[in-house]
Amino acid sequence: MDMAGLLIGDVAERTGLTAPTIRYYESIGLLKAAPRSATGYRRYADTTVEELRFIKKAQSLGFSLEEIGEILKLSRAGDTPCSHVLDLSRRHLQAVQERIQQLARFRDQLAAELAKWDGKKEPTCRGLCQIISSAEEREADAPSLDLHARDLRAGSRRKARR
Amino acid sequence: MDMAGLLIGDVAERTGLTAPTIRYYESIGLLKAAPRSATGYRRYADTTVEELRFIKKAQSLGFSLEEIGEILKLSRAGDTPCSHVLDLSRRHLQAVQERIQQLARFRDQLAAELAKWDGKKEPTCRGLCQIISSAEEREADAPSLDLHARDLRAGSRRKARR
DNA sequence: ATCCACCCTGGAGTGCACTCCAGAGTCAAG
């Protein structure tokens, strides 16, 4: 009972992140260091929970932690013009736009192929190989897209203490 | 002049990959070991170039090298039913579909915000932060998407020998 | 007093897909 504020585990629970991840964010300067209790425990304000949720969302939209750091820095500094963030956003918009289009083409072809397979009961992998081969005839210098979610950790099973 | 076939550098040039990458693919069993000349040089057939292009494309569509390996294995085995590849494709279709929808929403919001910024000459980062915050209210357990292309290496500057 | 779930630290390890390095051999052209 030494200064109010959320413990790191409470913050973890509220955000769906793990405590080590939150410490990691602090260690790379993404999150500013939390005030400590007399015994060294981090004590967080509710606003940190908001900030972490923001980070999670920005990340799910394709921003790297470094970029999020830039955005957060500007955001904390107030309403300054921040043309850098503007640029960053424009580049993302561009990338996102291209990715959507490539994915949509792929989706349509893959869906069509799967439908064919669902019809006749004897699928071969020829079709798949062909649609992969014919996808994106255009210079194929497309950036990769990580569709493989790192396993979302099961919500922390922390016994409610208090 | 010891057995015809492309040298690894030739293959690299034709595919846009680097020689180490091609060796790496062989080392993980993605590419089957190429026949060697008397002095140990790998000698590739033209079909390998096709295979590598296939790999590149599949990769750009979000398949991991491991998944590509599975597909290739089945593909080489002929036209067997391969329900595993079918499953794999269905899962990808699902993931791709979700990703497209999230990205499209984000794109629309981001584009709108940037348009506003283009109008009035004094952008602040409030808007961006808000659209990131409001994006995807739905449980945000969305997998990440790597929009950040690893730098596409400049085409190898290999002096045409031969 | 004893639990036991939490908290702390620094540092090492993970997974993917490369990328680089040192040290040695090969080969066609000049």
Added chain:
DNA sequence: CTTGACTCTGGAGTGCACTCCAGGGTGGAT
């Protein structure tokens, strides 16, 4: 016969975003 661009190997290193570990301290409940 030298040069120089290529080839080979094994192993180490990179970047991102964590994730785990050992070893130790804290604090509310019984």
